[in-house]
Amino acid sequence: MHSAVTTQFDQHGTQKQSSQDF
Incomplete structure (x- = not known):
């Protein structure tokens, strides 16, 4: 994985973090 x-x-201009699991 x-x-x-x-x-x-x-x-x-707001920083966004997204975590995606494969």
Whole structure:
């Protein structure tokens, strides 16, 4: 099982981190 962490920025420039497990 691999875990991928993606960082995204919304319209206000707020940093968001989401963890996805495969």
